[in-house]
Amino acid sequence: MSLEQAIRLLIIGIEVGSIYALVALSVVLLYRTSRVLNFGQGELALLACFLTFTLTSRMGVPLWLSFLAGLAASAVAAGAFYFFLMRRAKAQDPMGLLILTLGFSLFANGGLSLLFGVDNKQMPGFVDVIETWQIGNFSISKNSVLVAVAGLILMIGLYFFVQKSKIGLAMRAVSQNPEVAKALGIPVNVVLVSSWAVAAILGSAAALLLAPAISLNPSLMLDPLNKGFAAAVVGGMTSLPGAVLGGYLLGIIEAYVGNFVPAFKLALAFILVILVLVFRPHGLLGEKETRRA
Amino acid sequence: MVLKERYEQDLRLVGSPQGWAAFALTILLFVLIPQIFPAYAYPVALFMVYSLVAIGLNILVGFTGQISLGHAGFFAIGAYAVAKLAPIITFPAALLVAVVACAVVGYLVGIPALKLEGPYLAIATSGFGLAIQQFFANTPNDWFGGHGGLIVEKSQLFGDFFARDRAYYYIILAVVTVMVYMAFNLARSHIGRAFVAVRDAELAAQTSGVNIAKIKTLAFAISAVYAGIGGALFAPLLGIVSPESFSLLLSVQFLSMIVIGGIGTVAGGILGAGMVTALQDQLAQAGGWSGLLYGLVVLIVMILEPLGLYGRWMKIKLYWKSWPF
Numbered sequence: 001m002s003l004e005q006a007i008r009l010l011i012i013g014i015e016v017g018s019i020y021a022l023v024a025l026s027v028v029l030l031y032r033t034s035r036v037l038n039f040g041q042g043e044l045a046l047l048a049c050f051l052t053f054t055l056t057s058r059m060g061v062p063l064w065l066s067f068l069a070g071l072a073a074s075a076v077a078a079g080a081f082y083f084f085l086m087r088r089a090k091a092q093d094p095m096g097l098l099i100l101t102l103g104f105s106l107f108a109n110g111g112l113s114l115l116f117g118v119d120n121k122q123m124p125g126f127v128d129v130i131e132t133w134q135i136g137n138f139s140i141s142k143n144s145v146l147v148a149v150a151g152l153i154l155m156i157g158l159y160f161f162v163q164k165s166k167i168g169l170a171m172r173a174v175s176q177n178p179e180v181a182k183a184l185g186i187p188v189n190v191v192l193v194s195s196w197a198v199a200a201i202l203g204s205a206a207a208l209l210l211a212p213a214i215s216l217n218p219s220l221m222l223d224p225l226n227k228g229f230a231a232a233v234v235g236g237m238t239s240l241p242g243a244v245l246g247g248y249l250l251g252i253i254e255a256y257v258g259n260f261v262p263a264f265k266l267a268l269a270f271i272l273v274i275l276v277l278v279f280r281p282h283g284l285l286g287e288k289e290t291r292r293a
Numbered sequence: 294m295v296l297k298e299r300y301e302q303d304l305r306l307v308g309s310p311q312g313w314a315a316f317a318l319t320i321l322l323f324v325l326i327p328q329i330f331p332a333y334a335y336p337v338a339l340f341m342v343y344s345l346v347a348i349g350l351n352i353l354v355g356f357t358g359q360i361s362l363g364h365a366g367f368f369a370i371g372a373y374a375v376a377k378l379a380p381i382i383t384f385p386a387a388l389l390v391a392v393v394a395c396a397v398v399g400y401l402v403g404i405p406a407l408k409l410e411g412p413y414l415a416i417a418t419s420g421f422g423l424a425i426q427q428f429f430a431n432t433p434n435d436w437f438g439g440h441g442g443l444i445v446e447k448s449q450l451f452g453d454f455f456a457r458d459r460a461y462y463y464i465i466l467a468v469v470t471v472m473v474y475m476a477f478n479l480a481r482s483h484i485g486r487a488f489v490a491v492r493d494a495e496l497a498a499q500t501s502g503v504n505i506a507k508i509k510t511l512a513f514a515i516s517a518v519y520a521g522i523g524g525a526l527f528a529p530l531l532g533i534v535s536p537e538s539f540s541l542l543l544s545v546q547f548l549s550m551i552v553i554g555g556i557g558t559v560a561g562g563i564l565g566a567g568m569v570t571a572l573q574d575q576l577a578q579a580g581g582w583s584g585l586l587y588g589l590v591v592l593i594v595m596i597l598e599p600l601g602l603y604g605r606w607m608k609i610k611l612y613w614k615s616w617p618f
Contacts, residue, residue, distance in 0.1 A: 037416075090599045091552075092599075094411060095360060096552065096595055098415065099549060099595055100592065100596070102545050103595060104592060105588070106584050106591065107585055107589050108588070110584025111585050114582065230420065232416075233413055233416045237411075263427075266423065266427050270419075270420025270423055271420075274417055277405065277408065277409055281408040282413070283413075
């Protein structure tokens with residue numbers, strides 16, 4: 001493998017990895033506060049994509065505005081799903097809640113398919129996907145750079161949100177111990193609704209960044225969501241830095257391995273998951289959850 | 294109320310004359326279905342196949358408390374074992390191979406699963422399901438037919454008599470009856486009780502002498518065998534096995550069966566399989582609406598009745614037993 005090809009694959013790996021990392025962050029953020037794996041994440045992201053597509057391509061709204069509208073819509077939908085359904089469901093064990101999100105996923109996917117159709121749509125992007133920059137005899141896709149940079153900005157933004165803002169502090173408190181947090185006067189419901197909303201925004205941003213490069217249809221998020229879950233597990237379900245690490249690691253390894261053994265690419269993420277879990281059952285950076293019998 | 298005085302009464306599978314009557318009626322109904330409602334023979338056969346998988350998954354998820362999103366993988370192993378081997382070594386031998394293969398693979402998956410719980414186990418098992426699907430899709434075409442899959446000819450397997458759909462229905466009925474009986478038996482045996490003990494209080498079970506590692510891997514193996522037999526019966530029923538049908542969605546459907554039917558009981562798995570199969574059979578006519586409606590039913594069940602259909606049935610039964618109090 002020439003150096004040029006190695007660098008090209010690295011860039012692809014970072015681009016894909018930042019999508020995985022964003023999805024993994026949304027999975028981990030939600031898991032930390034509410035101990036739920038949300039399989040409906042993909043459909044929340046789809047909602048954002050379809051709304052952005054309809055507003056811009058069909059109604060001529062500026063892209064940045066419909067982008068924000070899409071993010072807002074998925075945040076509201078996620079918050080509402082938690083507030084009206086998850087919170088009130090009688091099945092409050094982790095398994096019941098998991099099935100609830102699976103039901104939501106099936107329901108929302110069916111609904112979105114009916115509303116927007118199952119055909120492939122060309123999602124508008126901020127840059128043309130085929131445009132490249134020339135550096136010497138080396139060309140680099142503008143879209144790859146955009147995705148990588150936007151992903152990085154979102155991750156830094158999330159860091160400041162979780163570490164510096166008051167609601168972020170409350171989120172960390174709830175993730176450590178919901179009962180005590182409640183007793184200390186933290187409005188747990190507000191925290192949970194906002195962590196559902198923030199998780200939806202992260203997942204939707206990943207989808208909105210991904211969609212222009214491939215076509216938009218109801219199964220857009222199927223693969224990225226699977227990989228995001230895998231990345232979250234590799235990094236550790238309770239660790240936000242772990243999610244970022246897992247995402248990039250998975251993206252880069254996938255780029256290199258996929259180049260040599262394409263058939264192997266789909267199952268690779270899960271082989272990595274199993275390898276990591278055998279040696280570190282709580283992920284690379286995750287902490288063992290203490291349990292009292 | 295039935296007052297139990299002896300341990301043997303607690304162990305009994307069928308406790309009362311009404312129970313025996315209900316049991317006989319159920320068997321009679323299933324025997325007569327192809328004769329009375331020939332149109333329903335296929336969905337009912339499918340229901341029986343799925344109920345095996347649901348029972349197996351319930352043994353793992355409901356009894357032992359380990360989640361699996363990868364049962365489509367075991368189902369696929371069973372189906373491919375029959376599709377590939379039955380023309381060569383006859384159907385019963387292929388069924389046996391499916392059982393052994395699933396038991397071994399289930400045991401092997403159970404070993405790393407010992408260290409995992411909750412979301413980690415869910416994702417790892419879903420990965421197992423995906424890996425199996427990719428394995429069957431990407432191995433050379435003359436092994437398992439690649440993406441196109443394998444055709445299963447009933448007449449080739451069973452001769453002309455059993456090749457008829459109606460006759461094959463009775464093969465399924467016989468196998469499923471035996472397996473259901475064994476599941477009820479397992480639930481009341483010391484192993485079944487150890488499963489439940491591990492779920493409810495792992496530490497307490499361990500101090501009482503339950504070998505956690507052995508019980509957990511055994512649960513995985515038994516669960517895999519049930520799913521594998523389901524797959525083995527499924528292959529000739531459908532006539533074709535292809536990797537696309539063993540997706541994560543199928544695993545999700547299996548999980549939704551036990552949740553809708555009732556987690557932690559054998560009867561719950563059967564009820565859930567019936568409900569989901571009936572729902573899909575009816576929704577297939579709804580075209581684009583099927584996903585939406587199916588999701589809606591799952592949502593409604595989870596929001597209103599977390600114990601599932603069987604839980605609701607037990608509540609009604611209890612209400613009438615103690616009526617008017």
